[in-house]
Amino acid sequence: MATISDVAARAGVSTATVSRALNGKSSVDPALVERVVQAARELGYQPNGLARNLRRQETAVIALIISDVENPFFTALARGVEDVAQAVGYSVVLCNADENGEKERRYIDVAVQERVAGVLLSPTSTGTDVRALTERGTPVVAVDRPLPQAATDSVLVDTRAAAREAIVHLAEQGYTRIGCLTGPSGIPTADERLAGYRDGLRSARLRRDPSLVRRAEFRAAGARAAMTELLAGEGGERPDALLIANNAMAIGALVAISEAGLRPGTDIGVVSFDDAPWAPLIDRPLTVVAQPAYEMGTVAAQLLLARVNDSSRAPTRTTLSARLIPRASSNPTA
Amino acid sequence: MATISDVAARAGVSTATVSRALNGKSSVDPALVERVVQAARELGYQPNGLARNLRRQETAVIALIISDVENPFFTALARGVEDVAQAVGYSVVLCNADENGEKERRYIDVAVQERVAGVLLSPTSTGTDVRALTERGTPVVAVDRPLPQAATDSVLVDTRAAAREAIVHLAEQGYTRIGCLTGPSGIPTADERLAGYRDGLRSARLRRDPSLVRRAEFRAAGARAAMTELLAGEGGERPDALLIANNAMAIGALVAISEAGLRPGTDIGVVSFDDAPWAPLIDRPLTVVAQPAYEMGTVAAQLLLARVNDSSRAPTRTTLSARLIPRASSNPTA
DNA sequence: ACGTCGTGAGTAAACGATTACCCGGGCAGG
DNA sequence: CCTGCCCGGGTAATCGTTTACTCACGACGT
Known part of the structure; x- marks a missing residue:
């Protein structure tokens, strides 16, 4: 593979000149630049980025x-x-x-x-x-x-405010037993969304019921299982609406809802984080919190x-x- | 930032020994290895990958x-x-x-x-x-x-065979005016899928009608426009089923179908390339050609x-x- | 006319690792 | 006891650039 010295030799100049000509840093005689460019082209020279980075320290x-x-x-x-x-x-x-x-x-x-x-x-x-x-x-x-x-x-x-807004929206639509399906404890977005959920319940003057909250990985599989549990009403009456903390979880949850023979909207309100191009196409079109x-x-x-x-x-x-x-x-x- | 010579100095050995000790290439006195590792840790030494790559030429x-x-x-x-x-x-x-x-x-x-x-x-x-x-x-x-x-x-x-299979499937379901929405000419997958579409029509003994074929970018927007045209019956009678060449296009096409007040399946058969987790959730659940x-x-x-x-x-x-x-x-x- | 300054180009150091080569000492075999 | 080999470890070359420094030359100001 051609190096800068090959180019220098062919153009009859020093490597320093080749470097300067090719990088246009310092002024070089146009005639020389021409010779160098020509030589580089003929040899198919491609500078070695590794060496350059090492020298430049960046x-x-x-x-x-x-x-x-x-x-x-x-x-x-x-x-x-x-x-x-x-x-x-x-x-x-x-x-x-x-x-x-x-x-x-x-x-x-x-x-x-x-x-x-x-x-x-x-x-x-x-x-x-x-x-x-x-x-x-x-x-x-x-x-x-x-x-x-x-x-x-x-x-x-501002994911906490967004979650709060989603809950208020659900409450305005008439849902009263609103649950939340969020990510693992310790992941900030998961915790913030849960906090926003609680803020929302407070604003809407709804009672908090810990049995309506589930955590799972930010994946479809875990969300599906958690949703199935919630719908079975384990630990209390089942929710009539849900806030879901991300896109992948929404898919899992929707699968569980459909398996339970329920339909989003009429049977159970659903709001999910993250808009997706397919969100309007599903049955029923999915209400989302769109993040930029x-x-x-x-x-x-x-x-x-x-x-x-x-x-x-x-x-x-x-x-x-x-x-x-x-x-x-x-x-x-x- | 600590370099290999800093480590060498601290451990009281040469840089060669440091390199050997840390990479475990050649055998080094265990006591020295210990000293080197210790020194490296104390200095928070991280080898410079750039220098290493330059020397190793890889x-x-x-x-x-x-x-x-x-x-x-x-x-x-x-x-x-x-x-x-x-x-x-x-x-x-x-x-x-x-x-x-x-x-x-x-x-x-x-x-x-x-x-x-x-x-x-x-x-x-x-x-x-x-x-x-x-x-x-x-x-x-x-x-x-x-x-x-x-x-x-x-x-x-084998995307051509897969497209063919999809068309045969649609024909078996009773669709007769099957169209195709594929990607730009020159992109191999787009052309192959179109070829497979034609193979399928031949197998099913259906007549080819060029007015049922449209090309667009592999994006939702173009597919939506093309689909709207097809549904308007421009250039002939409109299709009663469609093969769509990728996921993003399917979304565009489905939007157009829904805007036209039609429902996939009953009103117009739809098969799309690429499975997606949301494919079973849309209205109607989407038949797909799943690629591995x-x-x-x-x-x-x-x-x-x-x-x-x-x-x-x-x-x-x-x-x-x-x-x-x-x-x-x-x-x-x- | 002379010193100075600017400009363009070459020489060589530097970046930080790996590794070819060399050297000294210990050990085994004759 | 001597020779030669093996092994661990140091010295320095090397990878391919960029760039600090140096130098020569011409122009310009006094």
Whole structure:
């Protein structure tokens, strides 16, 4: 594979000149530039990014560590990140931590070792340790979930208020025994949504009934099982409406509802977090709390890139808001 | 940031010994190993992956270039790739080419420059140029779509046979004016599915009517417009059933169908490529051709890694088959 | 006319690891 | 007892760039 010295030899100049000509940093005689470019083309020269990065002590790569590649919320977010990064010549490495603290730690190590320019992280838990990064001056932006100990930028959604709003909406529609299906304890978004659920009950002057709350993994399977339990009325009377904390869980829950021979809306009110293109198509069209996933990605990427260029900025906290999209699954009279 | 010489100084040995102790390559006095490990820990030493890669002339990174991050088919595939790569210590860089030849070319350049160990590619068109990679000996595996000129491994689905099967299924259900909504001309999967559609019509002894075929981008928006046209009966009588070439298009088409006040199954038969967790939940539950996306990812990753270790293997072509999952959207009597 | 300054290009150091090569000492075999 | 081999560990070359430093040359100001 051709190296810079091959090009230099062919063009009859020094490697320094080749480097300068190709990078256009310092002014080089146009005639020489022409010779160099010509020689590079003839040899099919492609600079060795490894050597360049080693010398420059920087890479044009940002790592995006998320907890589930198959979750449309995160893919939309990834797309936002990618679009911003791509536009300024950065590449995005997508790492799938899978809600697994161990995998997450490994990816953080890799990010340190590969000296990425910055890390976008959706922490699996509040205990996630990013000191390995911050101590080395690698900028970190927390996205979707906060990172309490570290003084990092973060881009969040006011998920608690959104959950509250969803409950108020359900109450206004006439549902009274409203349950909640949320994620594992310790995952901030799961806990916040549960807190918002309680806020909502309080606002609507409905009684809290612990038997109407279930936790499961942010996956379809667990949600389905939990939903089946709830519908069987284990531990009390069954709910007449539900707030579900994410997209994948909604699918599991809807399967359980359909297996129980019930229909969303008329038989049981359903509101789920995360809009999806198919949400209007299901039977009944699903009421959702739409999070601005793509926008979160763009904002987070911009923050990260800004910090790469100026590490002295004070940490900021951006909170975007979610939007309730009422459809038939929360309408008992449709 | 601590370097290997800092560790060497602290442990009172040479950098060579540190390297050997930490990598366990050659035998080192256990007492020294202990001293080195201790020193490394105290300094919080993390090896500089850039320097290591430069010296070793290799990276433990594979690039996965796909055409749409938001397409669940590709995310499932990515997951398969990731699981395999991760298990043997490789990282996966996910690049979103967005069905855009230009972006794709840029990512291929980046892959060359960063000297990735290998590339998994779902080419945007048959014209995709991977010479930059093959000439440098970087292994390439084509996935989902073939790469005609290059002698690369490929992992494909027998999508033509699957399309044919879907049409035969629709014909058996009694539909007679079966249309097809496929992707842009030149994208192999789009063309293959169309060919399979024609095969199916022939098998079922149905007449081909060009006015029942539409092409659009592999996105919801284009499919919705095309479907609206078809339902308006532009250029002939409208279809009584449809084969749709991917998941995102199915969503667009279903929206158009619902806007026209029709219901899948009874009013118009629908079969779409790609299963999705929500497919059983929509009204009517969607009949699909399920592709083994995750498995394709694992197989492709294994092939790529095998070739990284032994570049002399002959190129192979793995063809997996898809499976028709009949649901109510292709049942006129349900 | 002379010193100074700017400009363009070359020389070589540097980035931080891995590893080829070499050296010294201990041990076994003749 | 001597020779040669093996083994552990140090020295320094190496990977391919970028860039600090240096130098030569021409122009310009006094």
